[in-house]
Amino acid sequence: MTASLQPSSPDKIRVDIWSDIACPWCYVGKRRLESALAQFQHRxxxxxxxxxxELDPTTPPEHPLSMRDGLARKYGRSADEAQGMMDHMTRVAADEGLEYHFERTRIGNTFLAHQLIHHAATHGRQDAMKERLLRAYMSEGALVSDLDTLVRLAGETGLDGAEVRAALLDGRHAHAVRQDEAQAQALGISGVPFFVLGGKYGVNGAQDPQTLLGALTQVWDETHPAPLQMIGTNAPADGCEDGQCAVPAQN
Structure with missing residues (x-):
């Protein structure tokens, strides 16, 4: 890693995750991380x-195309091929207990929604807000660029609606979003989800839970060495400590 990241502390493992709300693999990656954490002894x-x-910062507030037609245009595929891509992603998500409804998806810019996640973090609700936005986009067809929609979703996670509206209108968290994106560029992150564990190990993509569990275990073992295991008897033996040596008298 080339950019500065906060390392794990002696009593914590820090996991930094870059992702976009309009990224179906990011929701899958979130569930797989949660599965790994459920198996991790030090959760x-x-x-x-x-x-x-932002996968595409140039996306307008609301894109006129459906998800199927947008995929077909972006990847140069037919409508049937694009539908096949969506069907496959829906099956992958279902294996993680997620319900995707791409036929409802309203494509829109996610910059304002990312600001909301930063606002939620100041109230200790970041993960809940991320979860709510992903479900709203992937399952419910919510337009996550719409201010009123974001205020409603924030209220459902326990945030004050009036405060959220004011924060999004004055853009107080816009700089934090740009800082995240600049740091991603410095780290060479070009796709999401992207996990950084302990400030030093990168994991790219929605890896399976066992891979993530192995990475967590490795970071834990490196930052929390196991205590020494004593070999032999624990009975006192000759030695020196605290600057003194006990030498038995000779008969």
């Missing part, structure tokens, strides 16, 4: 921090 000592990443 309560893991801190997860979400970072902003």
């Amino acid at each position: 309560d000592q893991v801190e997860v921090v979400w970072h902003s990443f």
Whole structure:
């Protein structure tokens, strides 16, 4: 890693994740991380921090194309091929307990929604807000560029609607989003989800839970060495400590 990241502390493992709300693999990656954490012995000592990443910052507030037609245009595929891509992604998501409805998806810019996630973080609700936005986009057909929609979703996660509206209108978290994106560029991140564990190990893509569990275990073992295992008897033996040596008298 070339950019500065906060390392894990002696009593915590920090997991930094770059992702976009309009990224179906990011929701799958979130579920797979949660599955890995559920198996991790030190789950309560893991801190997860979400970072902003826009797959396409040029997306208008609301795109006129459907998800199928948008995919077909972007990848140069037929409508049937694009539908096949969506069907495959829907099956992958279902294996993780997620329900995708791409036929409802309203494509829109995610910059404002990323600001909302940063606002939620100031109230200790970042993960809940991320979860709510992903479900709204992937399952419910919510337009996550719409201010009123974001205020409603924020209220459902326990945030104050009036405060959220004011924060999004004055753009107080816009710089934080741009900082996340600049850091992603410095780290060479070009796709999401992207996980950074302990400030030093990168994991690209929605890896399976066992891969993520292995990475968590490796970071934990490196930052929390196991205590020495004593060999032989624990009975006192000759030696020196505290600057003194006990030498038995000779008969």
